[in-house]
Amino acid sequence: MVERLVEKTGPAVQLDSGAQTKGEKTRERIMDVAYDSIVQKGFAATSIEELVEAAGITKSGFFYHFKDKNDLARQLFDRFLGEDEGIIETLETRARELSDDPLQSFLIFLNLYAQMMDDMETLHPGCMVASITYQERMFDADVRQMNVDYLLRMRERFTRWLGEIAESNPPRQEVDLSALADNLTGIVEGAIILSKALNDEGLMGRQTRLYRNHIKLLFGGKPSSS
DSSP, X not given: OHHHHHGGGSSOOOOOOOOOOHHHHHHHHHHHHHHHHHHHHOSTTOOHHHHHHHHTXXXXXXXXHOSSHHHHHHHHXXXXXXXXXXXXXXXXXXXXXXXSSHHHHHHHHHHHHHHHHHTHHHHOOOOHHHHHHHTGGGSOHHHHHHHXXXXXXXXXXXXXXXXXXXXXXXXXXXXXXXXXXXXXXXXXXXXXXXXXXXXXXXXXXXXXXXXXXXXXXXXXXXXXXX
């Protein structure tokens, strides 16, 4: 998924996962089917029976790879978060390579992120962070904590970058950098929900660009005309 989502933002990045065994391929296929089902109709409505049928395996084959449904959720969410953070890391690395200035590199990052969002609806049918948050009673404590830890890592990542920006480009008004970092995550997660509800594939990119313009205004730039 990472390769597909970042493909249009610049030169292809090779992410070597190594040769997979037959068992590993089966496990990945089960998780692919489970991901699509969970983000489309929810965890509770996704049954082991339908996953077994869709993946073309036996029920004993499912339990060979996963102890139970919560174990599947845990492993699936771990994979999702790894891919999601891999995307962010890739885009940040590219942006910082293109500019040493923290503000400019962050604006580049947001532009790349918005470009990726333009294709998100077809490549990324939903977000497990939102799914787990809204259905938290369906998941065990480990999965819920994974969700919290991920959101805190995103806050720390963007707060650190915004702190670099504030040092060289003091904001035009007082701002809580942690809240500004959370604002980006909130926009992304909320835009996924809105775009699906309104059937508007361009909404996520537009919302990300609005945040980009807010950053430009706050730290001394001018809003984009696009």
